[in-house]
Amino acid sequence: MSPASAVVAAVRVLAAVAARALSPSSCAGCDAPVADAAVFCSDCARTAVPYAERPPQGAVGSGAADGSLIAFAPFAGALADGIRRFKYGDRPDLARPFGRLLLCAARDAGLRAELVVPVPLHPRRLADRGYNQAALLAAHVADGLEASFAPRALCRVRSTAQQAQLPRDRRLENVAGAFRVRAPERVQRRSIALIDDVATTGATLAACRDALLGAGAASVTYLVLAAAESGADELRSSPPSARRT
Numbered sequence: 001m002s003p004a005s006a007v008v009a010a011v012r013v014l015a016a017v018a019a020r021a022l023s024p025s026s027c028a029g030c031d032a033p034v035a036d037a038a039v040f041c042s043d044c045a046r047t048a049v050p051y052a053e054r055p056p057q058g059a060v061g062s063g064a065a066d067g068s069l070i071a072f073a074p075f076a077g078a079l080a081d082g083i084r085r086f087k088y089g090d091r092p093d094l095a096r097p098f099g100r101l102l103l104c105a106a107r108d109a110g111l112r113a114e115l116v117v118p119v120p121l122h123p124r125r126l127a128d129r130g131y132n133q134a135a136l137l138a139a140h141v142a143d144g145l146e147a148s149f150a151p152r153a154l155c156r157v158r159s160t161a162q163q164a165q166l167p168r169d170r171r172l173e174n175v176a177g178a179f180r181v182r183a184p185e186r187v188q189r190r191s192i193a194l195i196d197d198v199a200t201t202g203a204t205l206a207a208c209r210d211a212l213l214g215a216g217a218a219s220v221t222y223l224v225l226a227a228a229e230s231g232a233d234e235l236r237s238s239p240p241s242a243r244r245t
């Protein structure tokens with residue numbers, strides 16, 4: 001992104017956030033008015049039940065078995081609607097309520113991290129969207145956990161076809177080796193929370209984790225808003241990767 005278009009994008013994001021901040025709080029799923037601290041209206045909240053409030057047998061989120069994935073709730077209902085609005089509907093203001101949900105999930109799971117790193121967007125997609133939703137979420141998480149925020153720790157070394165448009169078996173090969181650590185000395189021996197909005201097959205997260213561990217990070221925990229159930233299974237069955245021995 002050129003400096004000029006970066007400035008234009010930043011101003012657009014600030015204007016959108018400011019406009020929303022001045023209006024009364026609204027539901028992240030449907031824009032119905034809500035009380036100040038609420039993320040969802042009561043109808044939407046019924047469809048976005050956190051893992052922390054579900055019976056244990058269904059839980060893949062908070063306190064996931066191998067400790068490498070923490071998710072707030074399944075990708076469904078109002079949470080899925082809200083995430084789509086956040087990513088594709090020019091709604092960077094939704095980073096605030098969603099950042100709160102991520103922080104809840106992180107705290108419930110007892111996550112400790114020294115460094116908070118978002119999954120990066122390719123510069124061209126960043127220029128189109130004007131913001132990286134994962135980076136906006138990561139800023140909130142870093143703040144809440146009193147960890148360092150490293151929005152540029154990872155970069156995409158090549159553009160990849162949009163994961164959402166690919167069949168499941170093509171997603172892994174699509175992103176393998178697509179990420180690089182910019183400054184390895186920043187991640188070496190650090191415990192890292194890797195942030196994204198959704199874990200589907202987990203291919204993108206795994207490619208980022210491989211780059212971070214390859215650069216010397218001590219551990220990588222995925223922290224996402226929503227997990228697609230099948231994707232979460234795949235993440236849990238992957239090696240207990242998070243530790244480097």
Ligand SMILES: [Zn+2]
Binds near residue numbers: 029
């Ligand atoms: Zn709603």
